[in-house]
Amino acid sequence: MQEEIQQGRIRIKDIAEKAGVSVGTVDRVLHGRPNVSEKSRIKVEEVLKRIDYQPNMYASALASNKYYKFFCLFPQHKPGEYWTEVEKGVMRAQSKFNDFNISVEIFYYDPFDSQSFLKAAEQMQQREFDGVIINPTKVEVTSQFTEQLHEKEIPFVFIDSNIPELHPLSFWAQNSQKSGYFAARMLKLLAPNSEVGIFRQVVSGHVGSNQQLEREEGFLQYMKEHHKDTIIHTLELPAKNFGRQFDIMDKFFAEHKNMHCGICFNSKVFGIGEYLEKRHKKDFRLMGYDHLERNNECLRNGFVDFLIAQHPWKQGYGSVQILIDYLILKKEVMRYNYVPIELLTAENIEFYNKTN
Amino acid sequence: MQEEIQQGRIRIKDIAEKAGVSVGTVDRVLHGRPNVSEKSRIKVEEVLKRIDYQPNMYASALASNKYYKFFCLFPQHKPGEYWTEVEKGVMRAQSKFNDFNISVEIFYYDPFDSQSFLKAAEQMQQREFDGVIINPTKVEVTSQFTEQLHEKEIPFVFIDSNIPELHPLSFWAQNSQKSGYFAARMLKLLAPNSEVGIFRQVVSGHVGSNQQLEREEGFLQYMKEHHKDTIIHTLELPAKNFGRQFDIMDKFFAEHKNMHCGICFNSKVFGIGEYLEKRHKKDFRLMGYDHLERNNECLRNGFVDFLIAQHPWKQGYGSVQILIDYLILKKEVMRYNYVPIELLTAENIEFYNKTN
DNA sequence: CACATTTTCGTGTTCGGACACAAAGGTACA
DNA sequence: TGTACCTTTGTGTCCGAACACGAAAATGTG
Numbered sequence: 001m002q003e004e005i006q007q008g009r010i011r012i013k014d015i016a017e018k019a020g021v022s023v024g025t026v027d028r029v030l031h032g033r034p035n036v037s038e039k040s041r042i043k044v045e046e047v048l049k050r051i052d053y054q055p056n057m058y059a060s061a062l063a064s065n066k067y068y069k070f071f072c073l074f075p076q077h078k079p080g081e082y083w084t085e086v087e088k089g090v091m092r093a094q095s096k097f098n099d100f101n102i103s104v105e106i107f108y109y110d111p112f113d114s115q116s117f118l119k120a121a122e123q124m125q126q127r128e129f130d131g132v133i134i135n136p137t138k139v140e141v142t143s144q145f146t147e148q149l150h151e152k153e154i155p156f157v158f159i160d161s162n163i164p165e166l167h168p169l170s171f172w173a174q175n176s177q178k179s180g181y182f183a184a185r186m187l188k189l190l191a192p193n194s195e196v197g198i199f200r201q202v203v204s205g206h207v208g209s210n211q212q213l214e215r216e217e218g219f220l221q222y223m224k225e226h227h228k229d230t231i232i233h234t235l236e237l238p239a240k241n242f243g244r245q246f247d248i249m250d251k252f253f254a255e256h257k258n259m260h261c262g263i264c265f266n267s268k269v270f271g272i273g274e275y276l277e278k279r280h281k282k283d284f285r286l287m288g289y290d291h292l293e294r295n296n297e298c299l300r301n302g303f304v305d306f307l308i309a310q311h312p313w314k315q316g317y318g319s320v321q322i323l324i325d326y327l328i329l330k331k332e333v334m335r336y337n338y339v340p341i342e343l344l345t346a347e348n349i350e351f352y353n354k355t356n
Numbered sequence: 357m358q359e360e361i362q363q364g365r366i367r368i369k370d371i372a373e374k375a376g377v378s379v380g381t382v383d384r385v386l387h388g389r390p391n392v393s394e395k396s397r398i399k400v401e402e403v404l405k406r407i408d409y410q411p412n413m414y415a416s417a418l419a420s421n422k423y424y425k426f427f428c429l430f431p432q433h434k435p436g437e438y439w440t441e442v443e444k445g446v447m448r449a450q451s452k453f454n455d456f457n458i459s460v461e462i463f464y465y466d467p468f469d470s471q472s473f474l475k476a477a478e479q480m481q482q483r484e485f486d487g488v489i490i491n492p493t494k495v496e497v498t499s500q501f502t503e504q505l506h507e508k509e510i511p512f513v514f515i516d517s518n519i520p521e522l523h524p525l526s527f528w529a530q531n532s533q534k535s536g537y538f539a540a541r542m543l544k545l546l547a548p549n550s551e552v553g554i555f556r557q558v559v560s561g562h563v564g565s566n567q568q569l570e571r572e573e574g575f576l577q578y579m580k581e582h583h584k585d586t587i588i589h590t591l592e593l594p595a596k597n598f599g600r601q602f603d604i605m606d607k608f609f610a611e612h613k614n615m616h617c618g619i620c621f622n623s624k625v626f627g628i629g630e631y632l633e634k635r636h637k638k639d640f641r642l643m644g645y646d647h648l649e650r651n652n653e654c655l656r657n658g659f660v661d662f663l664i665a666q667h668p669w670k671q672g673y674g675s676v677q678i679l680i681d682y683l684i685l686k687k688e689v690m691r692y693n694y695v696p697i698e699l700l701t702a703e704n705i706e707f708y709n710k711t712n
Numbered sequence: 713c714a715c716a717t718t719t720t721c722g723t724g725t726t727c728g729g730a731c732a733c734a735a736a737g738g739t740a741c742a
Numbered sequence: 743t744g745t746a747c748c749t750t751t752g753t754g755t756c757c758g759a760a761c762a763c764g765a766a767a768a769t770g771t772g
Contacts, residue, residue: 058418059418059455062415062418064574089482099412175707176391178706179704182703185701339707340704341703342696342698342710345538346696347534347697348534348698351530351695351697
């Protein structure tokens with residue numbers, strides 16, 4: 001079958017022949033470049049209307065011989081944490097689309113220090129780049145950066161959470177509210193009649209991330225709609241060494257003898273799981289977020305029952321793809337991209353795959 | 357940033373310069389073609405060892421100017437059924453990789469008539485093709501075709517289920533046994549103390565598909581390991597108009613008053629769900645397989661509680677990708693590809709997305 | 713050593729599209 | 743009618759890799 005010519009493929013040359021003009025003219029029409037007479041333009045457009053021309057993107061990228069630089073702005077993190085997976089996705093996309101002549105560079109900010117976000121942004125702006133992937137922080141801070149990007153007409157994609165009013169090109173995230181709602185349904189199945197504990201991560205006294213708040217909101221909404229009488233207790237624990245405050249936790253559990261299930265709206269649930277393990281507390285059903293090695297370990301040991309995963313890998317990969325589609329392939333891009341809300345259990349976790 | 361030359365990219369030309377030979381010689385070494393002196397070969401191989409050469413696949417595909425034809429052999433089906441989604445994935449891959457000069461053609465067989473499989477295979481063999489995606493039927497039948505493929509050295513990928521002893525290039529499927537095991541865990545959560553009903557699809561008296569059998573096997577294993585005392589009732593229903601045999605079903609439900617949950621190990625669970633709806637039977641928890649419009653409708657109405665999805669779209673897309681990686685990009689391919697075992701509920705189904 | 717044959721190797725063309733450049737056509741004005 | 747200038751159009755080169763072809767070098771044979 002090889003060595004044959006496929007009839008289906010239409011080239012610029014074919015269009016030129018059909019329209020009775022040269023390839024140069026077709027090229028000018030296709031790209032909306034000037035210096036084409038009305039007569040020629042119409043001839044070409046007629047042909048384009050009749051046929052379905054799909055340019056060979058690889059030939060195109062090859063010929064244009066351009067180089068694209070994408071920057072990422074992510075929170076600082078330790079290896080093995082949530083953002084490591086996002087980065088893996090980004091890097092995978094970079095190598096996968098390497099032949100388009102792209103490269104990606106990651107910048108970091110301290111999520112607990114908003115000045116740090118702007119400092120990193122400033123560093124980036126001293127260099128040239130064609131697109132950015134941003135994990136947004138507070139609106140007032142993020143907007144300072146994105147306004148400059150809008151001015152320079154540099155597209156940006158939000159990742160992991162979204163701020164629609166800053167008008168990103170697109171975003172990749174999970175619907176936090178709905179995922180909290182789903183979590184509530186699942187927790188109620190695990191422990192239908194139990195009081196519920198919520199383990200909050202706080203930084204200097206208040207919940208840092210919007211995501212955590214939105215998940216809790218969805219969770220509470222489900223309870224209001226379906227199980228109004230459920231009693232909920234909340235324990236606030238500092239982000240540093242989350243779950244290692246054994247004395248506070250002992251007290252919390254001792255005070256609520258009828259609380260046999262709980263949830264943690266961030267990826268640090270292993271902190272609680274490991275506490276339960278230390279205390280040999282097997283009668284407590286626990287849920288949390290994200291496919292991290294330490295969380296998975298708890299799942300396998302039975303100290304976490306369910307994890308909700310949000311495909312960080314896919315978010316990273318997808319964000320790069322969005323920029324490529326928009327800048328290089330000139331395709332329409334989806335303005336919103338929600339990752340699925342997935343339930344991981346000891347029984348299905350081995351098949352939660354990270355490949356594309 | 358555009359218009360710059362990226363330092364990182366290495367071309368054949370660069371290798372030639374470093375090795376002090378011409379591009380022709382480098383090309384011969386890279387492809388293992390003859391007519392290269394030992395001396396030149398070593399010079400080139402030295403350079404290749406030092407650097408990490410990643411050929412520009414798009415330039416390569418462009419230059420080779422080959423055309424690849426892939427065939428699929430799938431079961432006949434009506435629109436909207438499971439296999440429609442697989443086909444969508446295949447077609448998406450075809451258009452996505454169109455610039456590699458590939459095209460895909462689908463052949464069908466009657467899953468209840470094994471002669472039909474071989475007839476379709478024969479039809480295919482009268483034409484030329486470079487790779488096949490096969491949904492295997494019985495081993496004895498499938499092997500007749502795959503042996504011929506091995507002789508001709510045409511690679512084939514199994515989809516939806518696997519027969520390892522026929523040595524496919526790769527396969528894409530869900531682990532049926534584990535997915536049944538997972539289903540059992542979930543059903544036990546839904547109705548912890550209830551007797552269980554299994555709704556089997558049978559054709560002329562016996563279960564047609566391996567997949568259904570393996571899922572049931574996994575299901576029973578979970579029950580044996582964790583809930584030995586669970587009472588299970590089985591109802592066999594013919595594939596034609598599955599779930600429309602109201603009289604038989606009425607009898608089944610009447611006979612088992614303590615049976616408040618059930619499962620159906622194939623994608624036709626909507627048949628049972630719609631029965632429950634007609635009978636206004638809200639006290640029965642039902643599980644089934646696959647993201648089909650009629651199943652989703654049952655999920656939304658509350659007559660099916662959980663669906664297990666198996667990414668048919670991804671299986672189709674992935675199978676084409678395997679053939680491309682192997683034949684065109686000459687990459688190592690994964691020999692086994694399991695799709696995740698995903699739980700769909702009314703709360704998360706809207707985010708079960710089919711995009712890549 | 714002359715000549716034929718085989719092996720080795722470099723050059724040139726090709727793929728489809730982007731873009732530079734030059735040639736041709738058109739218009740304006742003295 | 744000639745010249746200047748702008749618009750329109752076609753041609754040629756390039757991107758990176760594949761492969762055909764022919765030249766050069768090595769080997770074989772009488």
